[in-house]
């Protein structure tokens with residue numbers, strides 16, 4: 001605890017402000033709070049709320065404390081095994097709230113937040129979103145440092161229950177130390193909370209923009225009229241059972257204008273409308289292996305690109321296409 005304030009009040013204030021920034025400034029963003037008042041939510045339930053809502057990001061906001069009253073500055077955590085005592089201590093402090101819950105030993109499968117050995121379970125986690133989580137965490141720390149002028153204590157890893165079992169990129173933010181006299185005042189001030197919340201917001205915005213760029217489109221034209229685009233009319237395809245292989249580089253719910261600026265300089269982009277999405281593909285090959293080779297060539301600019309098969313202007317499951325081709 002700080003000299004005059006409690007962590008939970010700071011957390012809630014910054015979380016609510018972050019949510020306001022996000023909803024006010026970004027289209028198509030929905031913010032789900034695990035709590036919007038002074039209630040408490042079991043640690044176990046917090047990631048589940050995010051999972052149930054199919055959230056794209058999970059952000060847990062906290063304030064830190066330390067014996068050493070000179071320590072100040074925000075830290076952002078991602079799931080992982082703590083590399084040092086300090087990081088483990090932060091996870092232990094945050095996990096300790098489960099001791100206040102009824103039946104915690106059953107609910108948390110015997111997990112003891114105070115025992116370092118208990119933290120082994122977090123190594124069993126699959127780090128599917130590790131890279132994205134780290135990316136978001138980096139962006140948050142950068143904003144804290146550059147825009148909010150805070151002492152950057154970096155991106156760290158430790159075993160937090162709230163980051164366990166989430167099905168999306170997830171971070172836990174320690175916004176600062178309430179045991180540091182000046183920082184406690186900052187964390188409790190309207191201005192400090194605004195700075196921190198807008199820093200988190202900007203990091204999320206940058207993260208979302210990067211993801212959109214990675215999936216390789218910039219929506220220029222929000223045309224709603226669905227038009228089936230005739231893509232492939234390859235003469236001489238007959239000896240290939242009418243199958244061609246292409247490399248899909250992007251997919252979007254809204255149409256993108258086909259021009260090379262929107263596709264990182266690629267010029268031979270075609271649009272395929274399938275399953276209520278506009279897909280954009282490049283290259284046109286009669287052999288699967290050639291398409292794979294091409295995918296590798298553009299991997300640097302389109303790391304998530306993949307090979308698709310097309311027959312009669314429709315996308316065909318790859319295996320089915322390969323089987324059909326064999327039968328020719």
Ligand SMILES: [Zn+2]
Nearest residue numbers: 007062063094
């Ligand atoms: Zn906390």
